[in-house]
Amino acid sequence: MPAGETPMQRERAVTIFERSKPGRRAAVLPRSGVPEPPLEELIPAKLLREEPPRLPEVAEPEIVRHYNRLSRRNFDLDTGFYPLGSCTMKHNPRLNERVAALPGHARLHPAQDPRRAQGALELMWLLQGSLAEICGLPHVSLQPSAGSHGELAGLLLTRAYHADRGEQRTKVLAPDTAHGTNPASVTMAGYDVVKVATNERGGVEMDDLREKVSEDVACLMLTNPNTLGLFDENIAEIAGLIHEVGGTLYYDGANLNAVMGHSRPGDMGFDIVHVNLHKSFSQPHGGGGPGAGPIAVSDRIEPFLPRPQVVKRGGGNGLGPQYDLDFDRPKSIGRLRGFQGNFGVFVRSYAYILSLGADGLAEASETAVLNANYLKARLTEGRAGSRLPIAFDRHCMHEFVLSGKPMKKELGLATLDLAKRLLDFGFHPPTVYFPLLVEEALMVEPTETETKESLDDFADAIEEILAEAEQDPELAKRAPYTTPVRRLDEVKATRHPVVRQSLG
């Protein structure tokens, strides 16, 4: 046993299945109150299960204790700074949880007659309108369940749009800085991805783009500001080039938090935008979901939107307007999922938009950009300035990318080592090794809900780690020391996958 274990390290991982003891239980079910014939009289024996699944047998106190202890083995945003680039880890107001839990939302059946779900449909209508205004595109579908789902939707919309014009195109352009979901979505939508190079200012390399633009291009997918946190100044020209050959322009909205109320994808020339409600609009990230990825589109794309669409009808004759679900959309690409989308996420994000309002949203983006530039400036001082230089040295938007290349060369410390050492200092590390074109990349997104003090603490921690590494680089290379477990063997987990517990 290693010396000096922390109490949590001493507490070895035990699963709920391993806590099981025959005969223990938590649930007491309602009495049926109806005749109780043997099951075989209701369902043919050959369709019945002989042995029930081996779920754990545990009493409620043990379940509560088990998951409370598990929760303490997580680091979370409510506990500390979480500058995970491209993920927009901003504060999640608890009000949003409260309104999502109202029975009128939480216990509303998705197949309820629209006439008796008017409040829910109105909320969706209002959220659609808000997102349309923020994105500068008139039509919104709330259906996609996540950003990548929105991307797939956008590409299928592009396909349907071109098919409607009797065109069949095969290529989708995306910069080499794109999120991994972009090329993965392109393949799922049946297109071939063509990479576009990045110029020395961190934007799209225009000559490369000009060379690759052709009538075979269905779409260009772009994030703006891009994953380097830089606004592409050539966006109007880029949009012109794509539109000239009849392609669509897709906006990956992962970085929308930089520009809310300041600049709109629709005004930049984009045809289709997805919005990550779990990023810019404060839906809690839940350890990896749920989220939602609504899309906003231009007039020419609208006929192809998924169905059903929330619509507002009439009013007049002293009657108020009625909200409905419109299934009669003959050119629609069809459904992307069941029912109407992640409504619980819509409630939280609409509450967030109402809370902040027009001025608050714009201010959120300003503060996000201010915080990122301040932290960037702090990290150009001292040791970080030389060991972790900024990849593209200009003002950034809401995030920025550092390169750990000199640190690795001079101190023998990889970006991964720095990240792991940050865990001992109580910080979630930035996104590491992305974007791919920056060597030993660290992508830092502080968000607007951090104070100057927390940004300073983070910058100080980086400085301290670099200072100690100058004395003893081994310290960081073996980090972390204080976490519930230390560095884990990820290769083993992939070479010899154990993805469920054996129950004998």
Next chain:
Amino acid sequence: MLATIGVESVADLFEQVPEPLRLGRPLDLPSGMSEADVFERLSELAGRNADAEEEVCFLGAGMYDHYVPAIVDAITQRSEFLTPYTPYQPEISQGGLQAMFEFQTAMSELTALPVATAGLYEGPSSVASAGYLAIGATGRRRFVVSRGVHPHSRETLATYASGYGAEVVEVGLEGGLTDAAELADAVDPETAAVFLQSPNFLGSVEDVEALGAAAREHGALLVVATDPMTLGILRPPGDCGADVALGEGQPLGNRLDFGGPSFGFFCGAEELLRRMPGRIAGETEDVDGRRGFVLALQTREQHIRREKATHNICTAQALNALGAMVHLAWLGRRGFRELGELLARRTAYARQRLAAVSGVELLHEAPVVREFAVRLDAPVGAVLERCAERGIAAGYPLERDYPEHADGLLVAITERRTREQIDALAEALGAAVAACADLASYGNTKSAQSQEVS
């Protein structure tokens, strides 16, 4: 802060946005509101929905009004589970990763298939994801889908298929069950996957093993969508020859939420592991030999493989899957089975009770667990309206999804629907059908007349 950056104002930082692309005006949205006012506004909107607290809810069709135990909320609302993101740094994410591993174990047990993922968006898109997997696994581009598969799943599969390029062939139902002969005819050596659902959309328990023979014969994958709440008593897909078992996870520990968020579960045969969509937690060790968990097999995923990834998905619906795991632990081995039995018996009672109502007959006689379909001798819409007036959401009208059953109604039962509520439903349906029967005969007369004219 501005001095440290070396600018005069925040506006200077936005100068990288070319002037013509700056909005230059406030967003056309209301001003911000106080927390109290937002709460009131959202409460007012929520108050205009007839939820399952206000109406007795017999609606199902894939999402069900189950009782979610209090500990599910207590645990899923903990900051430590609610506010982190995907566990990219496993050393500080052991709680979430272990919960994923436990969830995978539970879903693997439920479906009797050896491997499970940490979760997908929800049910119907999981079906579409299985289609994408099947194309990769077989190199074929043709799907045969039972009409008993949820209409949302069939439509989503068709939407995805229009992208990755696959033909979708539908097989009809006979007596509430997939037409076995038609299915056998439809499956051919070009078929990548056969899609079944059991219990199917009309509530019927399919003989998956028998139907799956056609898939086995031609080397197609057998994909079975299922309702997890029935797996305490029904023979699991893995024991019936399924290669993939998946479905909508909402009944386990998740609220109705007007359709989401929930999660999709996805389990499969061992040899499909490296083709699976989405996150998978795996067990490993740390440098000191302590047991730990990480995201395994990331080489399948978009952030590593990009255009060669097995799927584009990043989201595991981790919080929703955690809710499911806590619910399953709370039910436990015995409680889970008892709940299945309770559903089957209450449903049998309800089915019998409704079948005895004048103007109501069973749409099919196939075995069911928690949902069944009836036929009404009156226009379904008008009947539902009357029942709603008595505070009952009587069921899901089949007309839009099954025009051949325009007079059909799908009725769902959970442990929250008591005998008294079922009796009240029978009474309300009887009265409503009687009151609306004239409308039906009016409709029939009209169609009879138009037939004469033609």
